Amino acid sequence: MKNKIINTVEALLLGAGRPMKLSEIRSILEASGILVELSDIKRAINDLEVRHSGSSMEVVEVSSGYRLKVKDDFSESLSHLWSEKNARLSKALLEIISIIAYKQPVTRGDIEEIRGVHVSTNSIRSLLEREWIQVSGFRDTPGRPALYKTTKKFLDDLNLKNISMLPKLPEVIQEKDLYSEVV
Amino acid sequence: MKNKIINTVEALLLGAGRPMKLSEIRSILEASGILVELSDIKRAINDLEVRHSGSSMEVVEVSSGYRLKVKDDFSESLSHLWSEKNARLSKALLEIISIIAYKQPVTRGDIEEIRGVHVSTNSIRSLLEREWIQVSGFRDTPGRPALYKTTKKFLDDLNLKNISMLPKLPEVIQEKDLYSEVV
């Protein structure tokens, strides 16, 4: 029985290919006729960790739940498989997502004010497409501009559990300039 | 060393989301600095079968190579995973499959260029998983990116006899085709 739970949890994580919450796993197990507590699932996940200690995969907890990932030791081999300028983020896109992450919710105008340059529709589309940001509402000013905030997927994709795990936003620098090198 | 080969093969199968030929696995291992014979890889796959005899997954051989799949025992649980999911294709996925259908064979980079936004590995995996697309070869450019084309199953699901039966795109638009524009 115990092994069945572990294997079913493993099967779900492998089949889903995305993070799953304990509660979501429980309700699927329930629908398959396996009645368990959340703590049983947590234990099954711990057992999976042990099972895979010598294999190429590992269980990690991220913002949207638990998922199976390939251990970092094998990233290099996999990057050969998914060659091509993989997931390269432009400097502009990184600045935009950072402003959204630390100041959310923000409008496009807010971002433009900080960066001093126009934020292209394509940049916003690109972040929406990645499901890194979503519209959280509209500001009650003329034009009712959309307010953007980051999503759980953004944190998942950076392998983070919650937004507070992002590096701290630097304070205003009064001392010697810490601006890092271009290129 | 032997365990490293087994784990790297496992990692590739877990990360690829599609069947892989022994020769492809070998060339990726080679690129990662692991020189092996095809027979070593075949042996690693046998070892993987043993490793997973008690787990929820298994290695299967299909016409286009070897792949890791969830054992049939868990199909019921997995069906609950899908039924929760929307049966409708996301807009991004629809765009990607449309581009592949009209422009095949294409690399992920080609699709990104036409759409102007990032194409996630997950989207490609999901179409491979659905067996609507398959790898038809590799482009002879740095990184040797995979070329994707649609499958017979895709035609069946669309009720088409062959791909040339897709409606023609208007001429004017063909001219605006982004392929012709070299950036």
Added chain:
Amino acid sequence: MQNIAKNQLEIPLVKGQPFDSIPDDLFIPPNALELVLESFSGPMDLLLYLIKKENIDILELDVSAITDQYIEYIELMDALKFELAAEYLVMAATLAEIKSRVMLPITEEDEDEEDPKLALIARLQEYQRYKTASENIAMLPLVDRDFFVASAAAPKIKQKEPSIEISIKDIANTMQEILERPKLTNSHHIDFEELSTQERIQILLEILNQREIISFSQTLRKKEGKKGVVVTFLASLELAKDGYVTLVQNKSDQIYLRSNNAKGAL
């Protein structure tokens, strides 16, 4: 005055020449230059780069020196036909304004206003925080680049095969829509073939020969659009730099060109 101007223009001015040589203060090897210019994410980024290059603190910003360097860079970007966002010119105007203020005696009226230099420093500091944060975020592991998700094929599900609604129409309509989409990633390269800065300098000088002051917008020709604005602006900066005109900006945001030579010449 016109003669002086014409003589000046006939002399092969460094600024008037297309930038076939690299300004002295650029330490970047020429082949890396394009890469560097392309890597600026905006005028703030360029400005921070220049400040860093001088190895000075933002708080000790020397506007005069930075303004000249900044203008050299945007002229260089322009000459290399980089997409020159309008904001780069706005920043040039801001810098020019601050520079001109530094040279003017402070009146009581000015004291009430917000000091544009302090405002710029505050903006730079704020921008730098997010820029640094974005560099930190760039260092985090990223899915599909630094790590990969593990998945396995699902077993065939007999009775509950998920039916996916898809039709030929969907495919055709989607493709058409994608192709009709404006190519937003394509940058607008500003083409200067028909509009030369050199020529525009002459036109501006001629205008200023007739009248002492003119608003920037009045010097523009509608049909030339954005390109015209850029060329005229560069020409104005050129003239300001060589001391022929003073750029004045009042509270209405309108920039004025005032001839420096008019009075002396008459």
